[in-house]
Amino acid sequence: MKMVSEAQRQHAEAMLEGAAPVIELLGVSRVYPSRSGVVHALNDASFTIGAGEWVAITGPSGSGKSTLVNLLGCLDTPTAGTLRIDGTEVHTMGGGDLDRFRADKVGFIFQQFHLIPYLSALENVMLAQYFHSMTNETDARAALDRVGLSHRAEHLPSELSGGEQQRVCIARALINDPPILLADEPTGNLDAANQRIVAEILTELHGNGHTIVMVTHDPEMAALAQRKIALSHGKVFCHPVSNVVKLSQ
Numbered sequence: 001m002k003m004v005s006e007a008q009r010q011h012a013e014a015m016l017e018g019a020a021p022v023i024e025l026l027g028v029s030r031v032y033p034s035r036s037g038v039v040h041a042l043n044d045a046s047f048t049i050g051a052g053e054w055v056a057i058t059g060p061s062g063s064g065k066s067t068l069v070n071l072l073g074c075l076d077t078p079t080a081g082t083l084r085i086d087g088t089e090v091h092t093m094g095g096g097d098l099d100r101f102r103a104d105k106v107g108f109i110f111q112q113f114h115l116i117p118y119l120s121a122l123e124n125v126m127l128a129q130y131f132h133s134m135t136n137e138t139d140a141r142a143a144l145d146r147v148g149l150s151h152r153a154e155h156l157p158s159e160l161s162g163g164e165q166q167r168v169c170i171a172r173a174l175i176n177d178p179p180i181l182l183a184d185e186p187t188g189n190l191d192a193a194n195q196r197i198v199a200e201i202l203t204e205l206h207g208n209g210h211t212i213v214m215v216t217h218d219p220e221m222a223a224l225a226q227r228k229i230a231l232s233h234g235k236v237f238c239h240p241v242s243n244v245v246k247l248s249q
């Protein structure tokens with residue numbers, strides 16, 4: 001694992017101690033109707049995530065991870081409770097407002113990459129700029145450079161390895177400088193070498209002050225985070241902040 005400098009470690013600790021919450025849930029539930037009544041996919045969840053924190057969301061299949069990710073990513077709204085993202089109550093928005101808010105606040109990193117197959121790596125990153133505001137090729141190339149992919153900018157996703165595709169996704173997630181990076185099993189489809197590369201990039205982003213919320217089944221990835229939010233049958237169990245010293249191991 002890449003070493004994190006003492007300055008970066010201190011920065012992360014400071015961020016954690018004084019962090020203003022960028023995500024706040026108060027009694028948040030998401031209930032789905034079902035033939036046999038209702039499913040409490042997320043049940044009365046209350047927690048905060050501070051700016052600059054790296055949090056891992058864990059839990060068995062069906063425990064509510066996707067439900068929580070959809071809420072945090074503003075892809076869905078709670079059926080009860082209050083969810084604030086960067087100070088704004090999400091349920092007060094809908095339609096185009098919510099789309100714009102999402103594009104501003106959240107950068108998504110998916111297990112399945114979701115790159116447009118007929119666009120180059122560069123164009124995939126620029127498409128995220130286009131949906132947010134205006135395209136800027138220099139910035140898009142810089143984002144690819146940041147994940148070590150400037151030499152692959154003109155390649156189609158099919159011409160890239162799985163690890164390289166995931167790095168394009170990270171560049172795409174970063175391009176509009178959102179306050180939250182939401183990663184859903186970011187290493188789930190990668191071999192060990194590429195898992196390590198993605199873990200290093202996330203570690204570096206966290207060291208630079210990014211807030212990362214990451215769903216993972218992988219204990220090694222979860223151990224990189226400062227805190228675990230474990231789900232079981234829709235209930236949330238927050239584990240205390242683990243020692244930030246982990247960052248330097």
Ligand SMILES: Nc1ncnc2c1ncn2[C@@H]1O[C@H](COP(=O)(O)OP(=O)(O)OP(=O)(O)O)[C@@H](O)[C@H]1O
Pocket residue numbers: 032033034039040041059060061062063064065066067068
């Ligand atoms: N649209 C829906 N309608 C009804 N029930 C749903 C719906 N979506 C999810 N559920 C139920 O909500 C619960 C939580 O589902 P969720 O997909 O959030 O779990 P998960 O932890 O992400 O699972 P996995 O790891 O298998 O993806 C499950 O019992 C699931 O069956």
